[in-house]
Amino acid sequence: MKIREIKIGKVSIPLKKPFKTALRQVNSAEDIVVKVIADSGEIGFGNAPPTAVITGDSQDSIIGAIRDTIGPKLIGMEVDHLEGIMTVLDTSMLHNQSAKAALDIAVYDLFGKRYGLPLYKLLGGYRSEMTTDLTISLNGPEEMVRDSLEAIAAGYTALKIKVGNDAALDIQRVQAIREAVGPDILIRLDANQGWTPKEAVRTIRRFEDRGIGIELIEQPVKAHDFHGLKYVTQQVETDIMADESAFGTYEVFQLLAMEACDLINIKLMKAGGLHNAVKIADMAATMGIRCMMGCMLESKIGITAAASLAAGKQIIVKSDLDAAVLLAEDPVVGGVSFDKDRIILPDAPGLGITDIKGWQEVR
Numbered sequence: 001m002k003i004r005e006i007k008i009g010k011v012s013i014p015l016k017k018p019f020k021t022a023l024r025q026v027n028s029a030e031d032i033v034v035k036v037i038a039d040s041g042e043i044g045f046g047n048a049p050p051t052a053v054i055t056g057d058s059q060d061s062i063i064g065a066i067r068d069t070i071g072p073k074l075i076g077m078e079v080d081h082l083e084g085i086m087t088v089l090d091t092s093m094l095h096n097q098s099a100k101a102a103l104d105i106a107v108y109d110l111f112g113k114r115y116g117l118p119l120y121k122l123l124g125g126y127r128s129e130m131t132t133d134l135t136i137s138l139n140g141p142e143e144m145v146r147d148s149l150e151a152i153a154a155g156y157t158a159l160k161i162k163v164g165n166d167a168a169l170d171i172q173r174v175q176a177i178r179e180a181v182g183p184d185i186l187i188r189l190d191a192n193q194g195w196t197p198k199e200a201v202r203t204i205r206r207f208e209d210r211g212i213g214i215e216l217i218e219q220p221v222k223a224h225d226f227h228g229l230k231y232v233t234q235q236v237e238t239d240i241m242a243d244e245s246a247f248g249t250y251e252v253f254q255l256l257a258m259e260a261c262d263l264i265n266i267k268l269m270k271a272g273g274l275h276n277a278v279k280i281a282d283m284a285a286t287m288g289i290r291c292m293m294g295c296m297l298e299s300k301i302g303i304t305a306a307a308s309l310a311a312g313k314q315i316i317v318k319s320d321l322d323a324a325v326l327l328a329e330d331p332v333v334g335g336v337s338f339d340k341d342r343i344i345l346p347d348a349p350g351l352g353i354t355d356i357k358g359w360q361e362v363r
């Protein structure tokens with residue numbers, strides 16, 4: 001099975017409500033969707049959401065990287081020659097992780113189809129389903145309480161609360177949510193780099209002193225501040241997770257060597273796809289550092305790929321794969337299915353995706 005052609009397109013999917021973090025606000029999910037077409041006619045699907053504030057990749061840079069630089073090098077390559085394809089992806093140009101991830105996902109999809117196996121089994125097959133949390137956007141305390149109660153009514157048992165734009169208000173927000181949802185719901189916080197190291201320690205200690213019960217806190221400090229992250233990890237009892245800091249394989253290697261965090265949030269768009277995400281999971285497993293599988297605001301293609309890896313690897317013990325649930329429509333036919341907070345992997349080969357509705361080709 002050889003790669004015959006690569007087509008690039010877009011989908012735009014409205015959100016149920018605006019998505020707000022300490023870094024940005026968006027009202028719709030814009031996703032670049034690639035089709036890697038084999039000489040057998042089979043199609044591998046991949047995607048890359050332009051999340052410039054986190055990855056540095058814009059819509060135009062993703063399209064340009066795939067169309068002009070990386071894509072042409074893959075034409076004619078054997079899908080069986082997976083490591084060869086991944087080497088081309090890694091060495092064709094520096095950075096551009098999202099573009100590489102889109103192609104990587106599509107090639108893994110084809111590889112699964114080639115051997116008739118669902119991707120999660122190819123990646124280890126440790127479990128066939130998982131639960132996800134639901135993200136609560138950064139708003140006033142009343143609105144966040146309302147959104148949290150709605151999430152619980154819909155069947156979620158873990159909430160990921162966005163904080164980080166005002167430490168004093170963050171404490172109010174989280175305390176109000178804890179009081180409203182009761183003691184049994186898991187609450188994890190994501191500060192999205194919003195605090196200084198000392199501010200993070202002060203704020204997290206206040207959560208601890210008040211007995212609010214926080215499962216973990218994601219990315220309290222700036223992405224580049226590995227020493228600050230380590231300082232926070234050492235100064236508080238609560239588990240600290242690296243997200244924006246844990247970008248690619250090299251950054252994760254450094255964080256693990258420094259013992260700078262308690263957990264790693266793996267995302268395909270940071271890692272540059274499944275091939276590197278596997279390396280990250282394996283490095284973390286070697287050091288006994290548990291992982292969460294995360295995502296960007298993206299279509300169910302990337303969510304299915306991420307869920308396949310999370311299902312494959314024992315060390316990926318948590319999932320934050322709610323993007324598809326935040327969308328008002330689902331253009332992806334096939335892939336993972338959702339039942340309340342459960343994500344169920346498909347048994348069809350590859351990603352189990354057969355079509356993308358509303359896909360508009362870009363030339």
Ligand SMILES: [Mg+2]
Nearest residue numbers: 190218219243
């Ligand atoms: Mg995060």
